[in-house]
Amino acid sequence: MDITEERHGQTLVMAVNGRIDALAAKTFETTVLTPVQTGEAALLLDLGGLTYISSAGLRVILLAAKQQKAKDAKFALCNLRDEVRDVFEISGFAKILDIHPSREAALAA
Amino acid sequence: MKKRQDGELVLRIPGDLSEIARLPELVDNFGARHGLPAKLLTSLNLVLEELVVNTVSYGYEDPAADPGADSGRDDRSIEIRLRRDGDLITLQIEDDGKAFDPTALDEPDTDAAIEERDAGGLGIHFVRTLMDTVEYRRVGDRNRLTMTKQIDP
Numbered sequence: 001m002d003i004t005e006e007r008h009g010q011t012l013v014m015a016v017n018g019r020i021d022a023l024a025a026k027t028f029e030t031t032v033l034t035p036v037q038t039g040e041a042a043l044l045l046d047l048g049g050l051t052y053i054s055s056a057g058l059r060v061i062l063l064a065a066k067q068q069k070a071k072d073a074k075f076a077l078c079n080l081r082d083e084v085r086d087v088f089e090i091s092g093f094a095k096i097l098d099i100h101p102s103r104e105a106a107l108a109a
Numbered sequence: 110m111k112k113r114q115d116g117e118l119v120l121r122i123p124g125d126l127s128e129i130a131r132l133p134e135l136v137d138n139f140g141a142r143h144g145l146p147a148k149l150l151t152s153l154n155l156v157l158e159e160l161v162v163n164t165v166s167y168g169y170e171d172p173a174a175d176p177g178a179d180s181g182r183d184d185r186s187i188e189i190r191l192r193r194d195g196d197l198i199t200l201q202i203e204d205d206g207k208a209f210d211p212t213a214l215d216e217p218d219t220d221a222a223i224e225e226r227d228a229g230g231l232g233i234h235f236v237r238t239l240m241d242t243v244e245y246r247r248v249g250d251r252n253r254l255t256m257t258k259q260i261d262p
Contacts, residue, residue, distance in 0.1 A: 022162045059228030083151045090238050092219025
């Protein structure tokens with residue numbers, strides 16, 4: 001699993017590639033929560049390269065979403081693959097997270 | 110990894126979280142051997158990981174409660190059996206942890222607002238949603254979870 005960062009105006013975009021299982025979730029947590037904790041106003045996770053995620057990774061995403069919301073900061077996801085979207089639907093997280101079909105749509109929102 | 114009989118794979122893995130890295134290869138090899146659809150393999154991978162992580166995390170003595178206990182022991186066993194009979198896949202996981210019936214857990218409230226949600230119970234929720242049947246039995250000093258899934262035509 002690797003994560004690359006890009007800035008688009010006010011938004012920090014983190015592009016995630018690979019698989020996030022319970023082992024990778026630890027690194028994922030540190031990487032994603034750092035900008036949250038340093039006060040990033042808008043964070044976008046581009047999951048176009050994510051092929052698999054389990055509950056450990058979902059927990060990190062939920063934590064980031066809650067923490068951003070508590071600070072009135074933005075947090076969104078985009079480019080979910082079908083198999084990843086299924087996991088978000090089953091868990092009910094699709095209802096409570098800001099999910100966009102593309103990076104462009106997410107940045108325009 | 111040892112092949113016991115046609116269609117059945119037995120993997121005896123020590124109870125260490127790093128071992129979950131070996132699971133996808135097991136599932137993908139089984140899938141390739143039987144020409145199973147990718148979506149089914151993704152489901153099996155997820156179910157297996159969630160159950161093994163639960164067992165390794167909760168099924169043994171808590172190192173925080175008992176600092177002398179070595180939670181990285183390699184003499185535990187978690188046996189995984191994947192079998193295909195026609196269009197039915199059976200997945201069985203057996204471990205020697207303390208008695209724990211995952212089917213007895215409450216479902217998370219997937220309609221709750223974000224403030225009320227946590228990630229607890231999600232692993233078991235995935236197992237129940239993705240597999241057609243889930244059955245728990247305590248056999249001697251082992252937990253045995255048997256699950257089935259129909260291969261979609």
